[in-house]
Amino acid sequence: xxxxxSTADQAGNVVRLHRTLYMQQAIRDAAETFADFASFAIARxxxxxxxxxxxxxxxxxxxxxxxxxxxxxxxxxSRKRSKKA
Amino acid sequence: xxxxxxxxRDPEKSTISISLDxxxxxxxxxxxxxxxxxxRCFVLLDREGGEGKGAGRFVVRLRGKSxxxxxxxxxxxxxxxxxxxxxxxxxxxxxxxxxIIEEITTQAIxxxxxxSLPTDFLDTADDGLDFLDDPLGIAVPWEDKFKxxxxxxxx
Numbered sequence: 001x002x003x004x005x006s007t008a009d010q011a012g013n014v015v016r017l018h019r020t021l022y023m024q025q026a027i028r029d030a031a032e033t034f035a036d037f038a039s040f041a042i043a044r045x046x047x048x049x050x051x052x053x054x055x056x057x058x059x060x061x062x063x064x065x066x067x068x069x070x071x072x073x074x075x076x077x078s079r080k081r082s083k084k085a
Numbered sequence: 086x087x088x089x090x091x092x093x094r095d096p097e098k099s100t101i102s103i104s105l106d107x108x109x110x111x112x113x114x115x116x117x118x119x120x121x122x123x124x125r126c127f128v129l130l131d132r133e134g135g136e137g138k139g140a141g142r143f144v145v146r147l148r149g150k151s152x153x154x155x156x157x158x159x160x161x162x163x164x165x166x167x168x169x170x171x172x173x174x175x176x177x178x179x180x181x182x183x184x185i186i187e188e189i190t191t192q193a194i195x196x197x198x199x200x201s202l203p204t205d206f207l208d209t210a211d212d213g214l215d216f217l218d219d220p221l222g223i224a225v226p227w228e229d230k231f232k233x234x235x236x237x238x239x240x
Contacts, residue, residue: 063127069127084113
């Protein structure tokens with residue numbers, strides 16, 4: 001990927017999402033959305049959620065890891081918004 | 086370093102990194118701006134430095150979904166900064182007008198639900214009268230009334 005989104009570790013495809021900015025459930029939902037294209041393992045790592053992404057489908061159209069990050073962000077934003085409303 | 090700042094740009098990877106003070110905008114503003122950009126680029130939010138609340142900087146990493154030049158990357162960063170400002174202003178206006186918005190919405194909903202109609206109009210009970218009935222004798226011609234009285238007076 002995705003060293004564009006440079007908290008992603010290219011070698012192991014580990015994406016580190018800051019815990020104050022991403023909700024765990026939102027990350028889980030995003031992982032579920034992309035379950036057909038890769039496998040995801042979410043763990044706490046200090047101030048971050050470390051998401052290990054493996055077995056990425058080689059035939060998947062587009063950047064699975066980057067799209068996953070977008071989904072996690074979107075899910076977080078909409079969850080926080082609905083919580084507030 | 087303060088406010089919004091371009092930390093790093095990489096045209097080869099079509100990426101740009103922007104940072105801003107945590108205290109500059111509320112986090113909802115950051116989410117709002119990021120949401121607008123999600124369809125155009127890959128967005129990753131991060132936070133660095135500062136332990137306490139309001140300390141440190143938000144880092145926004147944007148990568149174009151298609152290849153971008155340096156100029157386009159700078160434009161992207163500028164647009165993101167503008168969007169932050171726009172979101173902050175929208176938030177402020179909504180907060181200021183919250184009561185008015187709620188009032189108008191309540192009136193609109195109650196109007197649509199028929200709540201503002203007088204209850205008399207909603208009473209559908211049948212009083213058994215036809216439109217041709219005239220229990221008060223209003224429809225009787227004046228001449229007929231007068232004739233009867235006159236005939237009575239003659240007799």
